[in-house]
Amino acid sequence: xxxxxxxxxxxxxxxxxxxxxxxxxxxxxxxxxxxxxxxxxxxxxxxxxxxxxxxxxxxxxxxxxxxxxxxxxxxxxxxxxxxxxxxxxxxxxxxxxxxxxxxxxxxxxxxxxxxxxxxxxxxxxxxxxxxxxxxxxxxxxxxxxxxxxxxxxxxxxxxxxxxxxxxxxxxxxxxxxxxxxxxxxxxxxxxxxxxxxxxxxxxxxxxxxxxxxxxxxxxxxxxxxxxxxxxxxxxxxxxxxxxxxxxxxxxxxxxxxxxxxxxxxxxxxxxxxxxxxxxxxxx
Amino acid sequence: xxxxxxxxxxxxxxxxxxxxxxxxxxxxxxxxxxxxxxxxxxxxxxxxxxxxxxxxxxxxxxxxxxxxxxxxxxxxxxxxxxxxxxxxxxxxxxxxxxxxxxxxxxxxxxxxxxxxxxxxxxxxxxxxx
Numbered sequence: 449x450x451x452x453x454x455x456x457x458x459x460x461x462x463x464x465x466x467x468x469x470x471x472x473x474x475x476x477x478x479x480x481x482x483x484x485x486x487x488x489x490x491x492x493x494x495x496x497x498x499x500x501x502x503x504x505x506x507x508x509x510x511x512x513x514x515x516x517x518x519x520x521x522x523x524x525x526x527x528x529x530x531x532x533x534x535x536x537x538x539x540x541x542x543x544x545x546x547x548x549x550x551x552x553x554x555x556x557x558x559x560x561x562x563x564x565x566x567x568x569x570x571x572x573x574x575x576x577x578x579x580x581x582x583x584x585x586x587x588x589x590x591x592x593x594x595x596x597x598x599x600x601x602x603x604x605x606x607x608x609x610x611x612x613x614x615x616x617x618x619x620x621x622x623x624x625x626x627x628x629x630x631x632x633x634x635x636x637x638x639x640x641x642x643x644x645x646x647x648x649x650x651x652x653x654x655x656x657x658x659x660x661x662x663x664x665x666x667x668x669x670x671x672x673x674x675x676x677x678x679x680x681x682x683x684x685x686x687x688x689x690x691x692x693x694x695x696x697x698x699x700x701x702x703x704x705x706x707x708x709x710x711x712x713x714x715x716x717x718x719x720x721x722x723x724x725x726x727x728x729x730x731x
Numbered sequence: 732x733x734x735x736x737x738x739x740x741x742x743x744x745x746x747x748x749x750x751x752x753x754x755x756x757x758x759x760x761x762x763x764x765x766x767x768x769x770x771x772x773x774x775x776x777x778x779x780x781x782x783x784x785x786x787x788x789x790x791x792x793x794x795x796x797x798x799x800x801x802x803x804x805x806x807x808x809x810x811x812x813x814x815x816x817x818x819x820x821x822x823x824x825x826x827x828x829x830x831x832x833x834x835x836x837x838x839x840x841x842x843x844x845x846x847x848x849x850x851x852x853x854x855x856x857x858x859x860x
Binding site: 632633636637639640643644645667670671672673674675676677 | 811812814815816818819820822823824828829833834835836837840841
């Protein structure tokens, strides 16, 4: 919902303005009740006073896009603040809904049919306002999830140095395109920074590989080769090897080793380091 | 006036360091200059240093291939050194894997690669020839 809610009824706006204090008292009490005392009454009152003022402005004569926009911004801000204070979205929405009861009480026991019609219009307006708080709550939550996913992405891709000139990237978990992309960039950057000529991508902890991920791996190896480094992929589990072959992915010119140890041994041998076991008498 | 990329001679290796963005004319001029210099000096190896190159397009990618092709015809081996990760990724995305070109992480490793391949920078004689 992008457009701000519109509802112009100067008469109800006037009614609200006249009974502002009583409204605020009743509304705050209702909201305090539904939030079960987890917020200070003064804080609730302050929030609601602001909100009521903005609602009156948005319904009054001369209401335009600025006043409705302000109301919307206020609701979004309120929802975000409540979300941070760990309130559920329904609690925030109920706070807004509570004004219906309060206004209904203002109209007396037997309002005229015309007044009731007006009240229904107002009620719809309040519904829209409550929906705004719900929407912005969801948006705020989604932002949190996106941020966390990004942090997780960076956390989960360490590049470790195994030997002078040999770095390793142990991959754990599920590989998706975004993650493979991050791994690829980080690994290539490390190759430049450390001047390493060999990189080992260890996928022992990877549960599944699809065509896209395999494509990314192949691209990473090609990019490393362009930069003057060699990539070895190690720890391909039997199921994954099976998948890769079944999918018909060409891995032929990429060096693959069964374990990280084999890959390290290969990289060392290629860079001219030989590992020998000392004769027993010298130990 | 087009920019001319300087070609430096180190032993029997020609060193081309690309520092600025090259336009088409500069690339053509470089290819011409380089082939003339290879013949004139009898160089055994060409090192193209692209450490300073941050952006590439398919044109630059093809330029590298062409230079390598020309050098090979003139019996000199080409090594591209110092490619940045972003450049490498772009080239791969473009589908240019620069087959037939040798690569090294930096100039030093590139020189070592050429000498290991038998192009001794000091004497210019091929080990196996």
